[in-house]
Amino acid sequence: MSSAEQRHAVPPVVLPPTIPYSPRHRTTAPDSVLQPITSEEIELYRATYSFGTKRLKKRKRGRSSESDASDQPPTKKLAGDVGVVVEHYNARPDVGVRQRLDSPIIGLKNFNNWVKSVLITRFAHPALVSSPSSKISGGDRKGRGALSSGKILDMGCGKGGDLSKWSKARIKEYMGVDIAAKSIDQARDRWRTMRGAHFDATFETLDCYTESLSSAFPPPKLAQPFDVVSMQFCMHYAFETVQKARIMLENVSRWLRPGGIFVGTIPNSDQLLERLDALPEDAEDLSFGNSVYRIRFDERENKPIFGHKYWFFLQDAVENVPEYIVRWQNFIEMAKEYGLQLKYKEEFHAVFEEHQEHPEFGPLMVRMKVVEQNGESSMNEDQWEAANIYIAFAFEKIA
Secondary structure (H helix, E strand, O other): OOHHHHHHOOOOOOOOOOOOOOOOEEOOOOOOOOOOOOHHHHHHHHHHHHHHHHHHOOOOOOOOOOOOHHHOOOOOOOOOHHHHHHHHHHHOOOOOHHHHHOOOOHHHHHHHHHHHHHHHHHHHHHHHHOOOOOEEEOOOOOOOOEEEOOEEEEEOOOOOOOHHHHHHOOOOEEEEEEOOHHHHHHHHHHHHOOOOOOOEEEEEEOOOOOOOHHHOOOHHHHHOOEEEEEEEOOHHHHHHOHHHHHHHHHHHHHOEEEEEEEEEEEEOHHHHHHHHHHOOOOOOOEEEEOOOEEEEEOOOOOOOOOOOEEEEEEOOOEEEEEEEOOOHHHHHHHHHHOOEEEEEEEEHHHHHHHHOOOOOHHHHHHHOOOEOOOOEEOOOHHHHHHHOOEEEEEEEEOO
């Protein structure tokens, strides 16, 4: 490196040791993957940045002040919540691997996938191994069979982004449902073109918050109970009404065997409501976030148990769609009514802190490009804050 380059090189950021996520170096300059925001947005977020920084103990970096307004997410309120969600996910293309790697939030996506992998390995794998449907299939050149075990229900499977995780778990059968028909078509195509996908798979379009699984699958497909039900980044849509939440829980529990596992990831309602309450009392725009994500509430006084709506934007992923608060304690009590007992609940940063030195999950972070071999991170502070609005959970069917 020349002396001129050395003078302009961006030094590595060393974060305080109290931060759960503290990579030793950066992969890129702090602002190299951020999308510029307007000066108006800088003023809008100025009050909320300090709160988020304090909560997650992270430092923010400067941003550009100029941007084309067309780059910003839509702000107008859209009618028909279910239709908005379906239209959004149907409109999103299923890009190739190379294009996914070019995502400006690839570090955040990799981290979220790592959290799901930890959750699946810790809680789903034991249920799959102990499945009554386990069998020996195939075999290697030495005549040893490969264990094929377990039946999965992926509720809100989207475009099949977790198919590779279940393939690595050597499952026997996979059933995926989603409200977006085009997403289901893309998930089916992804499964058909997967290398080493030695499991049966069925995909159906279904609103599993208003309809029973039996309306989409014939009785023979549901005769053998599921060993695992997975709901990743989607369960909160059910909490528009108590009826939808109960139909969702009925679909989870009714066909899940005793000892089976229900795993998922959802926004952290406690944090979102704290952020809302922290906004100035006279604030007209009830929004907070950063360059990566934005959350906007319509009001702050009325906080119902069900139907407490907010609008969510995530760069290169979610374009301002309606979501709903999941009040955690209320959810636990409802789940008990359906024979589901809580086994695990952690915020994403706690999942990282707990497993970063694990002999399996630590190296997995490197393989999934969450961090490099030398500790370099593919996330910046804004992506890290966006990741930490989520929690991971696991329930066991006890009755």
